[in-house]
Structures are given as C-alpha cells and as structure tokens.
Amino acid sequence: MEVIWHARGGQGAFTAARALGAAAALSGGLHALAFPTFGPERRGAPMRAYTKIAASPIGDRSALRQADVVAYLDETLFDDGWEAELKPGGIVLLNAPHPAADPRIVCVDADAISAEVLGRPIPNTVLLGAIAALSDVVTLEDVHEGIKATMSVRLQEANLRIADAAFKAVGGGGSARASQELDARVAAGARPVTVHDASEAARQNVTRTPYLRETFALPEDFARSTCFTGGHLVSENAGWRSVRPVLDETVCTLCLQCYLLCPDGTIFKVRDEEGNVERVAVDFAFCKGCGVCAKACPAGCIRMVPERKEARA
Amino acid sequence: MSVNARTMTDEEFFYGHKACPGCGGALAVRQALKVLGPYAVAALPAGCMSATGFNFPQMAFGVNAMITPFAATAAVLSGIEAGLRAQGGKPDGCTVVGFAGDGGTADIGLQALSGAIDRNDDILYVCYDNEAYMNTGIQKSGLTPFGAATTTTPAGAHEHGCLTQKKALFDIVCAHGIPYAATASIGHMPDFLRKMERARGIPGTRFIHVLAPCPVGWGFPAQDLVDVARKAVDTGLWYLAEYEGPAVSGVPGGAFKLNRAPKSFALVEPYLACQRRFAGLDAADVAAIEAARDERWELMRSRWIANGEGGA
Structure with missing residues (x-):
C-alpha cells in the first residue's frame, strides 16, 4: 500500500505518515518507509509526505506519483488534478465536513473529530484511524501501536481516542450510514486497499515528482547562466x-x-x-x-x- | 527628506518570497531594501532569507542579489564592492549590502565580518536576529538569549532552556572602531528606517543589528509579530543604540548613544509568557533574566552616556 499525504506545514502529516509506517512495520510485520518532501521549514506552506508499505524490503526511495490512498489534511489543497495521483481502485481521503459526489472520495470531518477530543483541530490522527477502517493492510490495533511508537507519552492517550472515533466514523465500527457508503464505493469499482509487492511499483515505472512545475521560460535557458532578472516570480503564495x-x-x-x-x-x-x-x-x-x-x-x-x-x- | 511610510518608494525589492507568514526577518529585509533603492547589490549567506528568497528558478529579490558561502558574507561583500569599482560600473547610490542571520553573523560569519571592518571596506552589513538557527529547525546560536528553548537547548526538568547569555555582538563590532553601527528592532520601524538611511550615507563599513522575531521559532501567533518586537525593547531585554566611530564622531574611541533609555522597564513576565520558547522558565530564571538585563543597562548607562552624547 502506498499513501500520499497532502497537508500544510504544521498539520502533522509527516507524523501521520511515520505512525502509519510504524503501525505496519512494528505491529503488522510488514516493511515500511515514510518520508516528507524537503524544503525550507515553514509553517502553512503546502507540503507532501509519503508512506510506502510492502511485504518485502522497499528499495525505491523516490517520491510517489500515484498511490492507493491519497490523503488531504486540508481541503483547500484538494484540486482538479486529484485523479492523476490515484492508482486504479485507489481512494481519496479528504478532511471535509460535507460528503463528496464521487464515490472514490471518502470525506471525514477530521477537524471536528479531533477538536472534540483535543479542543482544537489537528486532523492527522483522524486520517490514520480512517485508513485502518478502509484498508486490509493495517488494523486499528496496528495503528494504536504506531501511535505509541511515534508520539510522545503526553499525546498518546488523546490520539488513541481520536483514532478510535475516526475508525468508527468511517465504518470500521459498523455504523449503518458508513457501511452503506462503503458498499456504494465497492459497487462503483473501488477495492479494499491491500499490500502489494514493492517490485510491482518498479514494473509500473513510477517516476519522481517533477519539481519544476510551471515556468514561463524553459529550464535550459536558465542553465546557460546563473544570473537572471530580479523579481522573476513563477509561483504565487x-x-x-x-x-x-x-x-x-x-x-x-x-x-x-x-x-x-x-x-x-x-x-x-x-x-x-x-x-x-x-x-x-x-x-x-x-x-x-x-x-x-x-x-x-x-x-x-x-x-x-x-x-x-x-x-x- | 527622511524615509517613512509616506515618502518611501512604492517599489518592492523583496517580493513573493517564501518566508513563513508573519516573518520578522522578511520585514527587515523588505524595508532595508526600500531605503537602499534599486541600485543596491545584496549578498546573503545560508539562512532563512536566502532559502526563501532564491527558489530556483524564482527570484524574490528585485535588486541584484546572490548567495554566499555560510561563513563568507562580509568577505563576499568586500569582493562585490571591489569588483564594482574595478569594473568602473558602480552606479551612484549603489550600496553593497549583506543580510545575514544571527548564526551567520555572531557564530559562523564573525571572522569575515571582523576582517571587513578591519579593512574598512565600503559595505553595509545587516544582521537580522531571530535568536536561533531558524531555517534549519530552531537550533541555538550565539545570539539565543538565556532561557530560550531550542531544539539543541530543550527545556527539561533540570535545565529550562538556553544556558548562555546573548553574545554582545554590538559591543564586539564597535570595539573595531567601525564608522557606524546600530541596533534596531522591527517593532520600532521609524527608528530602523532612520538608521538604515544614516548607514546609507556613511562611507566605510557599517553594521546594523535588527531584532526580527520569528513566530515559529519563538512560539507566538504570526499576527503578534510587531507587538513582540516592541515588547522586547520595552522590557529592556533589547536596546536601541548607535555608535559612531572616531572618524565619524571625532571622539577618540567613538561615541555611543542610547536612542531609548527609559527610567523604568515594562514587566518581563508578560513578554516571556507570550512566547512558547520560554514556557519552561521558573521564577528564579525570570529573576536571572532581570538581573542580567539590569547589569547590561548599568554598563550601557555608565559607559555610553558618560562617554557619549547621552540618552534621549
């Protein structure tokens, strides 16, 4: 199973990515990798993190372009390109208070669930609990172990409760509304998320996330000189x-x-x-x-x- | 005409940068460049402002600017200035200016800065002080104040934060007999603008040390940026001062001036309490911070006011 986490710096996406990997590796007996994208450390900026889980050791340490689960900790980061990141049969986990029209998108009100326990919205653990409910790879017990292994003792108790609440909200506990939604999703072609061999990714020729997204001049033009005009802006904030x-x-x-x-x-x-x-x-x-x-x-x-x-x- | 919000240029020379919301360093660089104008040439070592200002292929600087090796800010400034003169291309109103953080100045770049002052190269060095290595994730620097928790001086049961006092960087720089040096704060923007303007007009090496709070590293909400910077001065934990070397002031050893010398200070506790980095402090730590402040002010008042022109 491969997971792409979209979040803003400070929302705890990397903590969640690591806790999920720990859940699979320490408790589930699988192999796992978790890592964030690197850049200047800054709060509020969009960032990504990745979790890779496989039955055999994972050699490919590059960023994911497609994943089984694409989790958005912040709804404002969800945009038109979402389908491109989804593997066939994959699902999107979206932190949003309202349901989505597309059956491949599972909405969880992670802000509300976490705020109920913590008093403020910290969405990361909610999505962990949701993944336990939606996948065959990690169980809720595994996620508990993952939280214990990666979070400080002070934070564990509240986060375990949040994971439980999220598990239930997404259908893990068997709530009628949630299981109906789950059935609808399966009928629409989604499959339960399962482990696949790491070498499968290599066969599918997974490439790196390109870091030059939009420029109005070609990169080879820049390469001719290390100097270019001040105020050369290509991306908005x-x-x-x-x-x-x-x-x-x-x-x-x-x-x-x-x-x-x-x-x-x-x-x-x-x-x-x-x-x-x-x-x-x-x-x-x-x-x-x-x-x-x-x-x-x-x-x-x-x-x-x-x-x-x-x-x- | 003095530079203020009304008279300053509408042009922005540090724009579209990727600094965190509410960044004190970004505000200092933005306003410094607005005073210096379009012909300034800037150099920045590794640090927040270079990491967020030069995101290849983006360029947030509207003036010529380059990144230097970490230890070499002042040496690169010397080289740029000499190069401009040698090529005969140094325009009127061109200031060669460096922007380095507290770590890049007081720790890693101190030797190069000392060398440049020694040669009296015609450069302006601005240290934006956010009191730790913030770009790499909040590690203690020589300018981290006593009691501040960083990732390398964490608050625990026995020690509550940084064990050392903030290095007296301004004194070190002034001891060289530099033509002009000043301390400032982004919470007192008119004072900072005036000092930038004064520095712009003096030939030789100039140095400005500006306190630039960091919401992420200090642990306060971004919107409180200016308040926190003001409080640092109001409590006496930071000071606004100027130094004019012998060549500029005509005074042997140079002349110091305290721009603000209040009779009494604002309470220290509210300033410490509004920042997460001081959350581990107890009453004894607060008393130690006050004692160190009082000692520092006694020294400044007795030496500088007795020697120089006196406080305002």
Whole structure:
C-alpha cells in the first residue's frame, strides 16, 4: 500500500505518515518507509509526505506519483488534478465536513473529530484511524501501536481516542450510514486497499515528482547562466492563506501602518491621477494571511476573514 | 527628506518570497531594501532569507542579489564592492549590502565580518536576529538569549532552556572602531528606517543589528509579530543604540548613544509568557533574566552616556 499525504506545514502529516509506517512495520510485520518532501521549514506552506508499505524490503526511495490512498489534511489543497495521483481502485481521503459526489472520495470531518477530543483541530490522527477502517493492510490495533511508537507519552492517550472515533466514523465500527457508503464505493469499482509487492511499483515505472512545475521560460535557458532578472516570480503564495484581510475603506485613515509593517509587501498604495495616495489595497496573489496588518491598524479597519467562508459568499 | 511610510518608494525589492507568514526577518529585509533603492547589490549567506528568497528558478529579490558561502558574507561583500569599482560600473547610490542571520553573523560569519571592518571596506552589513538557527529547525546560536528553548537547548526538568547569555555582538563590532553601527528592532520601524538611511550615507563599513522575531521559532501567533518586537525593547531585554566611530564622531574611541533609555522597564513576565520558547522558565530564571538585563543597562548607562552624547 502506498499513501500520499497532502497537508500544510504544521498539520502533522509527516507524523501521520511515520505512525502509519510504524503501525505496519512494528505491529503488522510488514516493511515500511515514510518520508516528507524537503524544503525550507515553514509553517502553512503546502507540503507532501509519503508512506510506502510492502511485504518485502522497499528499495525505491523516490517520491510517489500515484498511490492507493491519497490523503488531504486540508481541503483547500484538494484540486482538479486529484485523479492523476490515484492508482486504479485507489481512494481519496479528504478532511471535509460535507460528503463528496464521487464515490472514490471518502470525506471525514477530521477537524471536528479531533477538536472534540483535543479542543482544537489537528486532523492527522483522524486520517490514520480512517485508513485502518478502509484498508486490509493495517488494523486499528496496528495503528494504536504506531501511535505509541511515534508520539510522545503526553499525546498518546488523546490520539488513541481520536483514532478510535475516526475508525468508527468511517465504518470500521459498523455504523449503518458508513457501511452503506462503503458498499456504494465497492459497487462503483473501488477495492479494499491491500499490500502489494514493492517490485510491482518498479514494473509500473513510477517516476519522481517533477519539481519544476510551471515556468514561463524553459529550464535550459536558465542553465546557460546563473544570473537572471530580479523579481522573476513563477509561483504565487496565495495557496498559503486560510484567512484574508478585508479592509473597510470608510474607516481607513490612510495612516499606512499596514503598508509599513507587511512582511511580504503585499499591501500597496493606490494612487490617483495626480499621484496622491487614494487608498491601500492588498495583492491577494501573494498575501499569506499572517494578520500583522490587522493588528497594526490603529483604526481597527482590517478584519481577518476565513478564506472558505469568503469563497462561498 | 527622511524615509517613512509616506515618502518611501512604492517599489518592492523583496517580493513573493517564501518566508513563513508573519516573518520578522522578511520585514527587515523588505524595508532595508526600500531605503537602499534599486541600485543596491545584496549578498546573503545560508539562512532563512536566502532559502526563501532564491527558489530556483524564482527570484524574490528585485535588486541584484546572490548567495554566499555560510561563513563568507562580509568577505563576499568586500569582493562585490571591489569588483564594482574595478569594473568602473558602480552606479551612484549603489550600496553593497549583506543580510545575514544571527548564526551567520555572531557564530559562523564573525571572522569575515571582523576582517571587513578591519579593512574598512565600503559595505553595509545587516544582521537580522531571530535568536536561533531558524531555517534549519530552531537550533541555538550565539545570539539565543538565556532561557530560550531550542531544539539543541530543550527545556527539561533540570535545565529550562538556553544556558548562555546573548553574545554582545554590538559591543564586539564597535570595539573595531567601525564608522557606524546600530541596533534596531522591527517593532520600532521609524527608528530602523532612520538608521538604515544614516548607514546609507556613511562611507566605510557599517553594521546594523535588527531584532526580527520569528513566530515559529519563538512560539507566538504570526499576527503578534510587531507587538513582540516592541515588547522586547520595552522590557529592556533589547536596546536601541548607535555608535559612531572616531572618524565619524571625532571622539577618540567613538561615541555611543542610547536612542531609548527609559527610567523604568515594562514587566518581563508578560513578554516571556507570550512566547512558547520560554514556557519552561521558573521564577528564579525570570529573576536571572532581570538581573542580567539590569547589569547590561548599568554598563550601557555608565559607559555610553558618560562617554557619549547621552540618552534621549
């Protein structure tokens, strides 16, 4: 079984990836690998982690392009490309409060389940419990052992309870609604997730995740010179944001404190024809939603509004 | 005309970077470059700002900028400045500026910095101090303050965090007789902008040490960035000072100035309590932090105010 974890830095995806591997290897008697993608350590940025589980030792240490289970700890990371990452018969595990139309997508309200136990939403262990319910590879007992092996004693008890609650919510405990959903999924062609031989992946010619995603110049052009123009931006930071600043222009006194103190420089002056500052505005392609501007505003005219709610409105 | 929110250029020279939300270092670099303008040439060693500013093939810097070996920031600055002069291509208003973190300055790059000051090369060195090696995952540096938990100085039952005091980097730099040096905080932005502007106009080696809190490494919500930086100064745990060397001030040994010398400080506990890195401290630790602060201020008041122009 192979799992791709999509999450934001700080949500505990790598902890979950490792706990799942530990569950299979320490308790289930299988072989496992777990690793995150590497980059600058930063909170809130999209990241991936991988778990590989097999009956024989795993030699391929490269990132996965496709997996049996693709888990999203943050719904905002789920986009149109999801099917490409799914192996035939694979499933998506999505942290979302609402059901999905496609039977291959299993939605779990991981924020709510974890918040009930912890008092704040930490979705990682919920998805672990869900995987135990949906796969033949690890049992709930294995997941318990995995949690004990990888989490500090202080965190274990609450996380075991969360795993149990998640297991039940997804149908592991035999709840009527959940098993109906499961039946529908099987009828639609999904199969229970099982272990496969690591060499199978090699036969399928699994390739590495490309790291140059979108550029408006060809990589070979860059290779000719180590110098290129400053301000050469190819990717936006907007996907980082869970809240956005909303400015009430009727209250704004144009004191420019928000402009002065924005760590990203995404608040800019809008000038009229004579060059006078008319108002300030936010570049939402690069705003990370840190909230420094809202705190800095002496008039209190900047509110931080949840992204999802804003998108629905 | 002095640089402030109204008068500064609308252009951004550090934009689209991948720093964490609410990053103090990013704010310091952004505003420093806005003061220096489009002809600045920047060099950065390994650290948060190079890791988040140069994501090949992306370039978050709007000025010429390059990455240096970790220990070599000041040496590379010397080389850039000499190279620009030798090629005859150094434009007017061109400042060769380095941005290095606390580890890259006070530990790893100290030798190169000392050499550059010794030669009095015409460069500006900005140390953005987030008080640990944050880019690699929060390890203690020479500028980590006493009591702060990092991954290499974890808080436990016996020891509650970093065992050493913050290195007196400003004093070390001033002891060279550098033309201009200053400390600043991103919580006092007008003061920082003024010092950047002052540094821009002085020939020779200049050094600015700016406190730049890190929400992730210090453990506070990102939106509190500026408040935390202000509190550090209000409590007296950080100070705003300037030094002008003998050549600039005309005073033998140079002149110190405390830009803020309050009669009494804000309470230390609320500042410590708002950061997770100090969660392991007990009353004795807090008393030790206060005692070290008072000792430091006694030294600054007696030596600097007696010697220099006096505090404001």
